Amino acid sequence: MEELDKGKANEKSQAASLDPYTRVAHDPHDETHQGAVVMPIYQNSLFTFADYEAFDRASTGTDDTPVYSRGHNPTVRQLEARLALLQGGEKARCFASGMAAISTAILANVRGGDHIVCVDQAYGPTRELLAYFLPQFGVETTFADGASLEALEAAIRPNTKLIYLESPTTLTFQLQDLRACADLAKRIGAVTIIDNTWATPLLQNPLAFGVDLVAHSISKYIGGHSDVVGGVLIGSAERINRINAREYLLFGGIMTPHTASLAMRGLRTLPLRLERAERSGLAVASHLATLPFVRKVNHPGLASHPQHELARQQMTGVSSLFSFETDLPAERMKAWASRLEYFRIGVSWGGHESLVTVGRLGPGYESVPGSLVRLYVGLEDPQELIADLEQASAALMQEI
Ligand SMILES: *Cc1c(COP(=O)(O)O)cnc(C)c1O
Numbered sequence: 349m350e351e352l353d354k355g356k357a358n359e360k361s362q363a364a365s366l367d368p369y370t371r372v373a374h375d376p377h378d379e380t381h382q383g384a385v386v387m388p389i390y391q392n393s394l395f396t397f398a399d400y401e402a403f404d405r406a407s408t409g410t411d412d413t414p415v416y417s418r419g420h421n422p423t424v425r426q427l428e429a430r431l432a433l434l435q436g437g438e439k440a441r442c443f444a445s446g447m448a449a450i451s452t453a454i455l456a457n458v459r460g461g462d463h464i465v466c467v468d469q470a471y472g473p474t475r476e477l478l479a480y481f482l483p484q485f486g487v488e489t490t491f492a493d494g495a496s497l498e499a500l501e502a503a504i505r506p507n508t509k510l511i512y513l514e515s516p517t518t519l520t521f522q523l524q525d526l527r528a529c530a531d532l533a534k535r536i537g538a539v540t541i542i543d544n545t546w547a548t549p550l551l552q553n554p555l556a557f558g559v560d561l562v563a564h565s566i567s568k569y570i571g572g573h574s575d576v577v578g579g580v581l582i583g584s585a586e587r588i589n590r591i592n593a594r595e596y597l598l599f600g601g602i603m604t605p606h607t608a609s610l611a612m613r614g615l616r617t618l619p620l621r622l623e624r625a626e627r628s629g630l631a632v633a634s635h636l637a638t639l640p641f642v643r644k645v646n647h648p649g650l651a652s653h654p655q656h657e658l659a660r661q662q663m664t665g666v667s668s669l670f671s672f673e674t675d676l677p678a679e680r681m682k683a684w685a686s687r688l689e690y691f692r693i694g695v696s697w698g699g700h701e702s703l704v705t706v707g708r709l710g711p712g713y714e715s716v717p718g719s720l721v722r723l724y725v726g727l728e729d730p731q732e733l734i735a736d737l738e739q740a741s742a743a744l745m746q747e748i
Contacts, residue, residue: 368550368619371433389609390422419597423605427612435549435562437582441596442608446565447473448601449579450543453561456595457510457539460486465503466512467494469520471543472710494524495655504536514543519716521646521670523655526662530558550622552663561587568698569667572614572621578603621727622667628730629668635734636672639741644673668725669697678719680744681706687740690733697724702733
C-alpha cells in the first residue's frame with residue numbers, strides 16, 4: 349500500500365486487517381489529502397517540478413513520483429494498491445478495459461514461434477485474439493478442455509510458453525484445477541495467466557495456487573454498478589514491473605482517474621454485494637433446476653455441478669452468473685427471455701440489475717448450444733426474481 353502508507357499519520361496501515369470488509373471500508377487517515385475520506389480524482393495529464401533536480405529524480409524512475417498520467421496517476425495507483433491487496437498479489441496495474449489487460453498480459457508473454465494452450469470456452473474476444481489475431485505474428489494456440497488435465501497436457505508442444513486459464517468460464521461454467529495447471533506449467537517452463545473475473549479477488553486467489561498473473565474485468569462485479577469499463581493485472585512486482593516498462597507504457601491502454609475513482613467506490617461494497625449475490629444466485633439457480641424445460645443448470649455452487657467439489661476447494665464462495673441448458677429451440681427461449689420483467693436482455697454482468705442472454709454471444713463459442721440461457725442475478729429481491737421466472741415459464745409451458 350505504498351500510496352496509503354505515506355505520512356506518519358498513516359502508521360496504522362490498512363494492510364493490518366485481513367478482513368475484506370475492513371479492507372474495503374477503512375482507509376487510514378490521510379494527511380496528504382487533508383483527511384479526505386475519498387481519494388481525490390487527480391484529473392491531470394502531467395505533473396510539474398519545483399527544480400530540475402526533482403524532475404530528473406522523478407523521470408529516471410528512482411522514486412515513485414507522478415510525471416505523466418499514461419505512466420503514473422495517483423488515483424489509479426490507489427485503486428491498483430487496493431486490488432493487489434485484495435487479490436493477495438504484490439502489485440497491480442489497471443487498464444482501459446478487461447480486454448486491454450488480457451491482451452497486454454498475453455502479448456507480454458509470447459513472441460513469434462511460441463505456442464499457447466488455452467482452455468476451451470474462454471471469453472469470446474480472448475479466444476478471437478488467440479485464434480485469429482496472434483497467428484499473424486507466428487503465435488499459435490491450441491484450445492483444450494480445461495476440465496481435463498490430461499487434455500491440457502496433451503495439447504502441450506515443445507514451444508508452449510503460456511497456459512491461459514479462465515475458471516470458471518462464463519458461459520458454461522467449467523473449472524480448471526488451478527494448482528494442477530500451475531504445476532504443469534512450471535514443469536514445462538510456461539507462464540500461467542488466469543481470467544478471474546467471475547470469482548472476483550475475494551472468492552478465489554489463483555496466486556496462492558501458483559498461477560503467475562491474474563486478470564479481471566473491472567467492468568463486472570468490481571465496478572458493480574454498470575457504469576465502468578476497466579481491467580486489471582495482478583502478480584509479482586517483478587512481473588508487473590516488466591509489463592509496466594514495456595507493453596503498458598507502449599500500448600497506452602490506461603485507465604482514466606475518473607474510472608479509477610468509480611471503481612474504488614464499487615470496491616467499498618464488493619463483499620456486501622457478493623454475499624447477497626451468492627445467496628440470491630443459488631436460490632434462483634435451485635429454482636430453475638425444478639422447471640420441466642430445464643435440462644441442466646451450470647452453476648459451480650450447486651451440488652449437481654460435476655466440479656462442485658473442486659469449486660469448494662479452490663473458491664471461498666460463488667457469484668451469481670450461471671447458465672442453463674434446455675432441449676427447446678433458441679427461438680422459444682428468446683420469447684421466454686422477452687417475457688421476463690426483472691431480467692433485462694443484455695450482455696455483461698456484475699451490476700445491480702439482473703440480466704438474461706440466449707445463445708453464444710458472438711464468435712468463439714461454436715461448441716456452446718444455441719439455446720443455452722445465461723442469467724445474471726442482481727441485487728433485486730430473489731423471491732421477486734423467481735416469481736418473474738415462474739410467470740414467463742408458465743407462459744412457455746402453455747405454448748408447448
Ligand atoms: C467482460 C469480460 C472480459 C472483458 O472485459 P472488458 O472490460 O469488457 O474488456 C473478460 N473476461 C470475462 C470473463 C468477462 O466477463
